[in-house]
Amino acid sequence: MPELRRDPVAGRWVIIATDRAARPHQFQGQKRVPRGGFCPFCEGNETKTPPEILAYRSPGTHPNTPGWRVRVVPNKYPALRVEGDLHMRGVGVYDTMEGIGAHEVLIESPKHVLSPSELTTEALEEVVRAYRDRMLDLKKDVRLVCAMLFKNVGVEAGASLEHSHSQLICTPVAPKRVQEEMDRCNEFYRFRGRCLLCDIIQQELADGQRVVVDKEGFVVLTPYASRFPFEMWILPRQHTAHFEDITDEMIGGLAGALHEALRRLDASLDDPPYNYNIHTVPFVLGPVPYYHWHIEVIPRVTAIAGFEWGTGFYINPVAPETAAQFLREASWKREPAGVGTAASR
Numbered sequence: 001m002p003e004l005r006r007d008p009v010a011g012r013w014v015i016i017a018t019d020r021a022a023r024p025h026q027f028q029g030q031k032r033v034p035r036g037g038f039c040p041f042c043e044g045n046e047t048k049t050p051p052e053i054l055a056y057r058s059p060g061t062h063p064n065t066p067g068w069r070v071r072v073v074p075n076k077y078p079a080l081r082v083e084g085d086l087h088m089r090g091v092g093v094y095d096t097m098e099g100i101g102a103h104e105v106l107i108e109s110p111k112h113v114l115s116p117s118e119l120t121t122e123a124l125e126e127v128v129r130a131y132r133d134r135m136l137d138l139k140k141d142v143r144l145v146c147a148m149l150f151k152n153v154g155v156e157a158g159a160s161l162e163h164s165h166s167q168l169i170c171t172p173v174a175p176k177r178v179q180e181e182m183d184r185c186n187e188f189y190r191f192r193g194r195c196l197l198c199d200i201i202q203q204e205l206a207d208g209q210r211v212v213v214d215k216e217g218f219v220v221l222t223p224y225a226s227r228f229p230f231e232m233w234i235l236p237r238q239h240t241a242h243f244e245d246i247t248d249e250m251i252g253g254l255a256g257a258l259h260e261a262l263r264r265l266d267a268s269l270d271d272p273p274y275n276y277n278i279h280t281v282p283f284v285l286g287p288v289p290y291y292h293w294h295i296e297v298i299p300r301v302t303a304i305a306g307f308e309w310g311t312g313f314y315i316n317p318v319a320p321e322t323a324a325q326f327l328r329e330a331s332w333k334r335e336p337a338g339v340g341t342a343a344s345r
Contacts, residue, residue, distance in 0.1 A: 007225035008196060010177070011184050014225040015315045018322075034112060034162065041163035043068070043110030050074045053104060054133060056126055070126045071107045072134055078103035079169060086143060086172055102138050102170040106130050113164045115153050115271070117262040125255035127166070131278070132251065134168055135244035139283045144170040146178060146282040149243075154273025157300045174282050182281065182291050189290030197292035198239050200224075209321045212328055213260050216253030220261045222320035222327070229302060229318035230269065230327065232261055234295040243280035243293040258295065265299060267330040273300040 002017045040048035046064045054072040061067025074082075080101025088097040108116060108127045116124050135147050151166040152159040188196040204210055204221050212232060213220035220234050234257055236250060246254065265274065280293040308314055 005225040007223065007227075008188070008200070009181055009184060011180065012225070012227075013313055014227055015313055016226075016319050017315050017317055018319050034114065039112055039161065039163050041107045041161060041165060042112050046071075049105075049107075050076055054130060054137075056130070066110070068110055069123065070109075070130045072130055073105050073107070075103040075105050075167065080171065082141075097172065100143055100172055102141070102144060102168070104134060104168045106134070106166040106168065108164045108166065114162050115164055115262070115266065116151075117259065117266050118164070119259075121256055121259045124259050125252055128246075128251050128255050128258070129248075131166070131168070132244050132246050138168075138170050139244060141170075143172055145284050146171050146174045147244075147280065148175065148178075148277060150275060150277040152275055154300065156273035157275050159273075170283075178279065178282070181279065182288075185292075186288075186290045195239055195290055195292050197235060197294065201235055201237060210324045212264065212324050213257055215260070216256050217250060218253050218257035220257055222324040224320060226316050226318075226320040226323070227314035228298055228300075228316060230265060230272075230299045230323045231316075231320070232265070232297040232327075234258055234261060234297065235292065236294075239289075239292055241281045241285070241288045241291045241293060243278050245287075261297060261327075264327045264330045265297065268327055269299060269301060274298060275300065 002015055002019065005014050005016055006012070007014065039045065043066045046052070046066070050073045052064055052068075052071050052073050054070075055063065055068040056070045058067045058069075080099050080103050082100070082102050084098055084100055086097045086100050088095070090096075106127065109119060109123065113119060116127065119127070131149050135149070138144055138147065147168060147170045149166060149168050153164070155162075185196045188194075188199075192199075201219055204224075205214065205219065210222045210224065211219065212222060217237050218234060219237060220232055222231060223233050234254070236246075236254070238250070240246070240250075265272065274297060276295055276297040278293065278295050281288055281291050302317065304314075
């Protein structure tokens with residue numbers, strides 16, 4: 001029997017329609033294979049990208065030359081540009097402003113890897129540190145209100161370049177989805193006096209059915225009202241509203257939890273395309289007691305069609321409890337052989 005579930009954070013309804021599903025192992029995607037050809041993100045091609053903003057380098061190496069481990073550059077084709085003034089104005093009933101913001105690319109390895117699951121945990125830790133360091137720097141710009149850190153893996157997930165990288169876009173306004181989540185969490189806090197996501201963490205740990213990973217201060221779970229098969233959320237146990245406030249100790253824990261979650265996903269679905277993004281409160285807000293930053297991992301193994309676009313309902317053919325069990329039981333290698341070397345499973 002299909003079941004309707006409501007996501008308490010976003011307020012959306014989801015249809016869990018397991019009668020429509022094949023078995024979980026039949027959601028496997030096309031295995032990632034390097035396409036070959038020139039790659040501007042590989043070490044030695046530094047002159048083919050805009051000049052670097054940040055790089056973690058070996059001692060004695062110089063900017064925009066080989067010797068880096070993680071490198072951040074402006075997006076060559078930015079959605080928003082950092083130069084200029086907002087010039088907010090009205091045009092009749094419409095509001096408009098200049099396309100001011102920031103759009104950066106975080107290149108995660110000098111080697112031509114296709115996914116962060118091919119990195120060591122230590123290498124992924126530096127990637128997470130770069131996420132934090134760039135957010136902290138951009139937060140100083142009073143024109144920028146909100147940061148969205150996201151990653152596309154695979155052509156089906158929107159990756160135009162296969163070399164593993166993330167993107168950071170900072171906007172001069174709070175996106176609608178971020179504002180809706182914050183409003184609902186604030187409503188819960190005013191009624192209960194507690195953080196909704198903190199309560200979700202405690203309830204999921206007590207129940208256990210939807211928990212995939214619980215380690216080093218972080219919990220990975222398949223959310224109760226999952227929109228997509230094998231959707232995962234990664235949450236810190238400690239209440240923190242701003243991702244950029246993450247400590248060095250927490251960075252290690254997050255890298256470990258994220259690495260294990262992605263490797264379990266790859267092992268379960270044979271390297272599927274996926275997206276992940278960090279949900280965090282806008283820069284302009286101080287510490288808030290009602291919102292809890294988290295990462296949402298979205299495998300791209302089903303299509304969004306007319307019903308979803310027309311209603312805002314999602315139809316998920318795999319119950320999150322089934323997905324969590326499948327992910328927990330995945331056979332996976334605990335550490336890749338090294339940066340740039342795909343691990344065998």
